[in-house]
Every structure is written in C-alpha cells, then in structure tokens.
Amino acid sequence: MSIETGIDGWLRYAALPADISSQYRRFSSIFVSENIKTSPVYTAGKEVQDGLRRILGQEVGISFEIDSNHTSAVIISTIDTSPTTLSTAQVPKLKEDGFWLNTQAENDCIHIIGQNERGALYGAFEYLMRLAQGNFEPVTAANNPSAPIRWVNQWDNLDGSIERGYGGLSIFFRDGEVVEDMTRVAQFARLLSSVRLNAVVVNNVNANPKLFSKTNLEGLRRIADTMRPWGLRIGISLYFDSPREFGGLPTSDPLDPDVNNWWTDITAKLYEKVPDLIGYTIKANSEGQPGPLTYNRTLADGANMFARALKPYGDGVVMYRAFVYNHHLDESKWSNDRANAAVEYFKDLDDQFDDNVIVQIKWGPIDFQVREPPSPLLANLRKTKVAIEFQVAQEYLGQQSHFVYMAPLWKEVLDFDMRIDGKPSAIRDIVSGERLNWSRSGYTTVLNIGSDNTWIGHHLSLSNLYAYGRMTWDPLSDPTSIIQDWTRLTFSLNKTVVDTVTKISMESWPTYENYSGNLGIQTLCDIIYTHYGPSPGSQDGNGWGQWTRANATSIGMDRTVASGSGNTAQYPQEVAKIYENIETTPDNLLLWFHHVPYTHRLKSGKTVIQHFYDAHYEGAAHAQTFPTEWAKLKGLIDDSRFENVAFKLQYQAGHAIVWRDSVNNFYHGKCGIADEKGRVANYPWRIEAENMRLSGYTVVSVTPAEAASGGKAIVTESNENPGTAKAEVPFPSGTYDIAVNYFDHLGGVSKYEIFLNDQCVGKWSGDLPSKLGHDFSELLDGHSATRVTFRSVPVAKGDVFKIVGQPDGKELAPLDYVSFLPEGIVD
Numbered sequence: 001m002s003i004e005t006g007i008d009g010w011l012r013y014a015a016l017p018a019d020i021s022s023q024y025r026r027f028s029s030i031f032v033s034e035n036i037k038t039s040p041v042y043t044a045g046k047e048v049q050d051g052l053r054r055i056l057g058q059e060v061g062i063s064f065e066i067d068s069n070h071t072s073a074v075i076i077s078t079i080d081t082s083p084t085t086l087s088t089a090q091v092p093k094l095k096e097d098g099f100w101l102n103t104q105a106e107n108d109c110i111h112i113i114g115q116n117e118r119g120a121l122y123g124a125f126e127y128l129m130r131l132a133q134g135n136f137e138p139v140t141a142a143n144n145p146s147a148p149i150r151w152v153n154q155w156d157n158l159d160g161s162i163e164r165g166y167g168g169l170s171i172f173f174r175d176g177e178v179v180e181d182m183t184r185v186a187q188f189a190r191l192l193s194s195v196r197l198n199a200v201v202v203n204n205v206n207a208n209p210k211l212f213s214k215t216n217l218e219g220l221r222r223i224a225d226t227m228r229p230w231g232l233r234i235g236i237s238l239y240f241d242s243p244r245e246f247g248g249l250p251t252s253d254p255l256d257p258d259v260n261n262w263w264t265d266i267t268a269k270l271y272e273k274v275p276d277l278i279g280y281t282i283k284a285n286s287e288g289q290p291g292p293l294t295y296n297r298t299l300a301d302g303a304n305m306f307a308r309a310l311k312p313y314g315d316g317v318v319m320y321r322a323f324v325y326n327h328h329l330d331e332s333k334w335s336n337d338r339a340n341a342a343v344e345y346f347k348d349l350d351d352q353f354d355d356n357v358i359v360q361i362k363w364g365p366i367d368f369q370v371r372e373p374p375s376p377l378l379a380n381l382r383k384t385k386v387a388i389e390f391q392v393a394q395e396y397l398g399q400q401s402h403f404v405y406m407a408p409l410w411k412e413v414l415d416f417d418m419r420i421d422g423k424p425s426a427i428r429d430i431v432s433g434e435r436l437n438w439s440r441s442g443y444t445t446v447l448n449i450g451s452d453n454t455w456i457g458h459h460l461s462l463s464n465l466y467a468y469g470r471m472t473w474d475p476l477s478d479p480t481s482i483i484q485d486w487t488r489l490t491f492s493l494n495k496t497v498v499d500t501v502t503k504i505s506m507e508s509w510p511t512y513e514n515y516s517g518n519l520g521i522q523t524l525c526d527i528i529y530t531h532y533g534p535s536p537g538s539q540d541g542n543g544w545g546q547w548t549r550a551n552a553t554s555i556g557m558d559r560t561v562a563s564g565s566g567n568t569a570q571y572p573q574e575v576a577k578i579y580e581n582i583e584t585t586p587d588n589l590l591l592w593f594h595h596v597p598y599t600h601r602l603k604s605g606k607t608v609i610q611h612f613y614d615a616h617y618e619g620a621a622h623a624q625t626f627p628t629e630w631a632k633l634k635g636l637i638d639d640s641r642f643e644n645v646a647f648k649l650q651y652q653a654g655h656a657i658v659w660r661d662s663v664n665n666f667y668h669g670k671c672g673i674a675d676e677k678g679r680v681a682n683y684p685w686r687i688e689a690e691n692m693r694l695s696g697y698t699v700v701s702v703t704p705a706e707a708a709s710g711g712k713a714i715v716t717e718s719n720e721n722p723g724t725a726k727a728e729v730p731f732p733s734g735t736y737d738i739a740v741n742y743f744d745h746l747g748g749v750s751k752y753e754i755f756l757n758d759q760c761v762g763k764w765s766g767d768l769p770s771k772l773g774h775d776f777s778e779l780l781d782g783h784s785a786t787r788v789t790f791r792s793v794p795v796a797k798g799d800v801f802k803i804v805g806q807p808d809g810k811e812l813a814p815l816d817y818v819s820f821l822p823e824g825i826v827d
C-alpha cells in the first residue's frame with residue numbers, strides 16, 4: 001500500500017478501480033467561463049481537471065471559449081456567465097453561494113453553475129466528491145446553503161502557537177509575523193471550500209494588536225490573496241483595548257471620538273490590503289479581557305463602535321462573542337450561576353445592536369462540554385442576529401488524543417426545538433435566520449488546524465471539520481451518512497473500512513461521555529490546568545463557575561426557579577417547564593439542572609452513583625473495542641495512517657481506564673457508597689508499584705489522589721540512576737496481557753523494561769509528548785497517567801516480575817501499577 005500522509009484530507013481523489021472508471025463517459029473538454037487566476041470559477045476548472053485525471057485517469061483540456069458544437073464537456077460558470085441559455089433556464093432561483101449541478105445536460109455535458117463564483121467552485125467539488133466515491137448516479141439539482149455565515153475561527157497566536165491546538169504550529173503565523181510560505185494556507189483553503197465554508201478568522205480571539213504592524217498587514221494581504229481563489233474571505237479577531245495599549249491613546253472607551261477614529265483608521269489600513277475583509281470577531285469583557293464594560297459602556301456600545309468602522313466597506317460584520325461572564329463567581333451563593341450570564345448580559349440589548357453586528361453564541365451555556373443543554377441565549381434575541389459557535393477543536397473532548405466524532409452532538413443541538421412563542425423553533429431554523437427572519441446569521445466554529453500532516457493531530461478527528469462544513473450547509477444531514485462519505489473519500493471505498501470507521505465514529509461520543517462525565521455533570525477534566533485528563537475535584541472551589549456542587553451526600557447544579565439559580569426560566573416557557581421539573585428533565589441533563597442525593601433514582605431505575613460507576617465501566621470497556629475494530633483495517637488502508645490511528649486508539653483505550661478509575665474513586669471517596677458490582681476500589685488483577693520490592697525507587701503521593709491507583713506512585717530516587725521494582729506473580733499460571741500504568745509528562749523521556757524471571761518481555765519509552773498533541777502536564781496527574789499493554793504473555797505463578805525504569809531529566813520513570821489481565825478482563 002502507498003504511503004499517505006493525510007495532507008489531502010478527504011480530497012485525495014484516489015483512482016477508482018479501472019473496471020469502474022472505464023464505465024464512465026469520456027470528456028472532450030472542460031469549459032470554464034473565467035480566465036482569471038484569482039477567480040473561484042478558474043479554480044473550479046483546475047480542480048475538475050485534476051480530479052478527472054486522478055479519479056478517472058482522464059486527461060481533459062481546459063478551454064475558456066465555448067465551442068459551438070460542444071459535446072461531452074464539463075461546463076463551469078456562474079449563472080450570469082453561463083454560455084448556454086438552455087441550461088440556465090432550468091435553474092431555479094439560487095441562494096447566495098448556491099449552485100446547480102446537472103450531469104444530464106444537453107449534448108452529453110455536465111453543467112456546474114454557481115449563483116456566484118464561489119458557488120461554481122462548490123458545485124465542482126460536489127461533482128468530484130461524487131465521482132471519487134464511485135457515485136455515477138445522474139443528478140439534476142439545485143443546492144443551497146442553510147445560512148450565509150459559514151465560518152471557522154482559528155485560535156492562532158502570532159508566535160505560531162495555537163490556543164487549544166493539538167496538530168502542530170500555526171500555518172499562518174510564526175515568531176510574531178505572518179509566514180512567507182502560503183502553501184499550507186492554500187491547501188487549507190481547498191479543504192474548507194470543498195465543504196462550502198466561506199470565511200476564516202485567522203487569529204486567536206485572545207487577540208494581539210501586533211497584528212496591525214506594517215509587515216503583518218502585508219501578511220494578511222498574502223493570506224487573503226491565497227484564500228480568495230478558493231472562495232474564502234478572511235476576518236480577524238481584535239483586542240478591545242488596542243487603542244490604549246497599542247495606539248498610545250489614554251482610553252479605549254467606545255464612545256470616545258479619538259478611539260473611534262483610531263479604529264476607523266485601522267479599518268481603512270486593513271481594507272487597503274484586504275478589500276474583501278469579512279469582518280471582526282470580538283472577545284471582550286471575557287475571562288479577564290477588557291471591554292466596553294471596563295469603560296462603563298454597554299456591550300452594544302462596544303460592538304457598534306466596530307460596526308461603524310466597518311460600515312463604509314460593504315458587507316463586513318462584527319461577530320461579537322456572547323462568552324461574557326464573571327470568572328470570579330462566589331460558589332458559596334447557591335443562586336450564582338455562570339450559565340445565566342449570556343442571557344443576563346445580552347437579552348436587554350436586543351434592540352441596540354447595529355445591523356452589521358452578529359452575536360456569536362457558544363452552543364451551550366458553559367463551554368463546549370461533553371453534554372450541555374443548548375444556550376438559552378439562542379432563544380432570547382429576536383432582533384439581533386446570531387451565529388452559533390461550535391468547537392471542532394476537541395478542547396474538552398480528549399484534545400484529539402481521544403477521538404470524538406461530534407456531528408451527532410451538533411445534530412442534537414441543531415434539532416432542539418426551543419419553542420419560541422410556543423411555535424416550532426428548531427435551533428437550525430433560528431441560526432439559519434428562517435425562524436426570526438434574519439438576513440444574515442449562521443455558524444462558526446473554533447478550529448485548530450495546524451502544520452501537522454494530519455492537520456488536526458488525529459486522522460479520524462479531521463472528520464469533524466468535514467462534518468461541520470456539511471452540517472452548516474445542510475443541518476438536516478445525517479451524521480452517519482456524513483461519516484460514510486468522509487471515510488470513502490479519506491480512506492477507501494471498501495465496505496469493511498467504511499463500516500468500521502462509521503461504527504467507531506458513531507460510538508465515540510457516547511463512549512467518551514460515559515467515561516468522562518455523565519448525567520449532564522460536564523466533562524470532569526481538570527478545568528484549571530490543561531482541560532485534558534480527569535480531575536473531578538477541580539470543577540468546584542473556584543470562581544470559574546463550572547461547578548458540580550458535589551458533597552458527601554449530593555451532587556448537581558440546582559438551576560431551577562423553585563430552589564436554585566433560576567436558569568430554567570431563561571428558556572421559552574415550554575422548555576423551561578421540562579427542565580424545571582425533575583421528572584421531565586432527561587436523565588442525561590439531570591445534574592445540569594438539579595441537585596440530588598447520590599441515591600436519587602434515575603428513570604432507568606439506577607441510582608445516580610451506580611449510574612456513574614456503571615457508565616464509566618461501560619465507557620472504558622467500550623473504548624477497548626476501538627483499537628480491536630480498527631485492527632480489522634490492516635492491509636485495507638495504507639500502513640502509515642493505519643499505524644498512526646492504531647497507536648492513538650490504543651492510547652485512548654488506556655487513558656479511558658485512567659478516566660474510569662479517577663472519576664469513580666473520586667465519587668466513591670466522597671460519598672462512601674459502594675459499587676453494587678464490587679468493582680470500584682477493588683482491583684484483583686493489579687500489583688501496586690508501591691507494594692513491590694523497590695531499589696532506587698521511592699514512593700510518592702499523587703495529586704489529585706484519584707489519578708493514581710491507591711493514590712500513590714513510585715519515582716526513581718535520582719534522575720541519573722535506574723530504579724527497579726520487583727514482585728512475585730501471585731496469579732494462577734496462564735496467558736495474560738500485562739498492562740503497566742505509568743506517567744508520561746513533560747521534561748524528559750524515561751525508558752522502561754519489564755522482565756519475567758530476568759527475561760525481557762517488553763520495553764517502551766515515555767515519549768508520548770512527541771507522539772500525541774494534547775496539552776501535556778509537567779506532573780504526575782490525570783493528564784500524564786497512561787497505560788502500555790503487552791499482549792498474550794505466558795506467565796507462571798511465582799515468576800519474578802521486574803520493571804527497570806531509567807529516568808531522564810525531570811521525568812523520574814514514574815510507575816503506578818501493573819495489571820495481569822486474563823482474557824476479557826479490563827482491570
């Protein structure tokens with residue numbers, strides 16, 4: 001099998017088997033109505049030429065003049081430049097960016113006609129992606145977007161790092177400046193355009209005003225010029241206090257004339273370089289950022305200042321983020337609730353925003369958790385147009401070291417009926433603008449594409465970008481068929497490949513939810529440090545407001561009007577009623593809305609605590625099936641991507657056990673209620689490292705304690721000499737998988753070897769930071785805890801088991817425990 005890097009993503013255009021491609025018609029030429037290289041129609045022609053060559057093996061020439069006897073041509077144009085009146089007559093009215101694809105046109109031609117140039121390119125991609133899947137079904141149809149705003153937000157910093165980025169450094173910036181080489185930018189634009197996304201905000205919402213330096217303005221021009229032929233426009237994030245901190249003004253007050261002039265001037269400079277700039281994204285009065293409230297002005301005053309600056313340039317918009325909340329909230333006050341913030345800050349400003357302001361709302365009230373109800377603000381703005389913000393970046397969903405396919409999650413959000421004024425109000429119809437008659441609204445997502453060949457750190461996770469594009473265009477799309485299409489395009493048309501990737505993908509979100517946080521409690525990761533591994537205790541006892549209010553007897557946020565924060569009342573009446581009542585609140589959001597005893601019985605009949613225990617066992621057990629399922633694909637896809645994904649799914653399976661045990665032990669410790677099935681705090685197949693005979697190793701306590709089995713681990717006594725841990729195998733003789741739980745953190749690459757009776761049966765290095773892209777920790781904790789497994793080792797009772805750990809730098813070959821796993825046991 002050939003080596004594939006993943007760089008082409010789903011646009012590999014792999015050759016169809018000859019017996020299939022030979023059945024397809026042969027083309028005489030590709031007619032393109034635009035002979036200007038910057039035009040997306042021109043790009044479409046090139047793309048079709050390339051696609052026909054790669055998919056069908058047909059060399060077809062491009063012509064810019066239509067031949068009057070044209071037959072068997074692919075004709076690409078906009079509706080206004082179409083050379084054939086015959087075909088345009090059939091085209092129904094298209095929406096902005098829409099297209100018409102007719103594979104049964106007169107003279108045996110294919111017609112791809114865009115409402116605009118971008119639409120023509122989308123049509124070309126649609127046609128090619130059908131061909132690449134071996135789909136020769138005739139089609140004659142118009143295809144229109146659900147919403148005009150279909151953006152992505154990269155959180156790239158000027159130094160080249162990416163906030164919440166797990167797939168390498170920025171493709172836009174390095175060392176304070178825009179990069180020279182635009183190769184990756186063009187490749188990125190191609191991927192985005194193929195799923196009909198139309199704008200990229202290129203820099204972090206935590207923005208740096210150095211973006212306005214002369215060199216960077218010129219750099220932005222380069223980025224925009226590179227993206228334009230792909231039908232993409234760029235926007236930028238602004239730092240609210242720029243006039244004061246960067247411009248030398250005494251204030252950044254949005255009503256101060258000098259401040260307004262400053263922004264007008266910056267805007268003029270930007271438009272000089274990027275005449276089709278799509279607009280500004282603003283994070284203000286959020287997580288310590290300054291904003292209009294800092295100057296005693298309203299959020300609308302702030303947003304409108306940018307709106308005025310953009311107004312003269314046409315259709316540029318201000319995407320004003322609703323992620324405004326107090327992160328020093330006092331938990332001791334029962335009624336305090338971060339989930340209330342967005343509505344509290346924005347609802348009363350509904351009629352105060354200028355026409356070119358869009359309020360950008362995270363899909364849930366808190367922050368991209370594994371499960372949240374939809375943000376109530378989505379049902380509270382009537383006049384102000386909104387964009388929903390998703391997060392393709394898996395910040396709280398395993399950071400692309402775990403794989404979670406998010407289309408099913410987004411679908412649940414988009415299908416949710418808000419019942420505004422007691423009428424059907426699916427969120428997809430609110431954000432499309434249909435429900436409240438908005439002209440411009442839609443979608444954006446946090447995206448963390450980087451310079452890694454996988455783009456995003458995990459080959460499978462790129463499916464989320466593809467799915468995001470598909471769903472913004474058509475939110476009624478089915479997540480299963482999206483992943484099937486993606487798999488055929490990305491890996492292979494082989495049925496086993498398609499079925500296997502689909503199965504893993506569709507099971508990935510419920511599995512992750514099971515082992516990371518159930519019943520609406522949120523993702524129980526460490527929220528203070530890296531947002532990655534488990535640390536359920538970190539949610540409470542701080543001002544961030546992601547509270548669980550777990551104590552010795554009860555758990556959950558009381559968001560009811562009757563006795564809690566009143567958050568339920570922020571939803572339209574019919575929805576509010578459902579969430580206010582514990583009986584009608586769905587189990588999967590129980591702890592989001594209600595504070596209950598651990599012994600509260602769910603609709604399933606289980607108690608809350610038993611559900612926690614069971615779900616974590618089920619989730620972790622299910623994660624073990626992913627690498628096994630994936631193993632079926634050996635030889636069916638290229639080795640390089642096969643091995644890469646196999647490694648990651650195996651890592652995920654190990655870390656899922658860390659999650660299971662951390663969360664279960666934490667709550668078991670808190671409430672003291674035993675697991676009915678006797679699993680929690682009882683691990684019959686383990687030997688704790690701290691109970692082994694140690695030489696050169698010493699026992700340490702781990703924080704949080706639940707991140708280590710028994711709360712303790714061992715580390716070498718120095719960072720030079722190896723340590724040894726020994727024990728006699730107490731288990732019956734047989735064949736076992738030997739799993740070693742250890743910690744892999746920043747600061748060194750330890751080396752390990754395991755022996756049975758002095759015979760080496762396995763070795764590994766603590767080199768995960770070079771193989772996985774998530775935010776690594778420097779400590780022994782739930783982020784660094786991990787597992788390596790050696791399969792099918794014959795073991796006799798009484799054998800001497802020995803681990804030798806060689807420390808390196810700050811990493812002292814840390815070990816937690818060893819498990820001897822008989823077949824079918826996950827301990």
Ligand code: GCU
Pocket residue numbers: 163164205206283286323367395
């Ligand atoms: C999250 C995330 C931050 C980000 C913020 C935002 O809190 O952890 O890194 O800055 O969201 O959306 O602005």
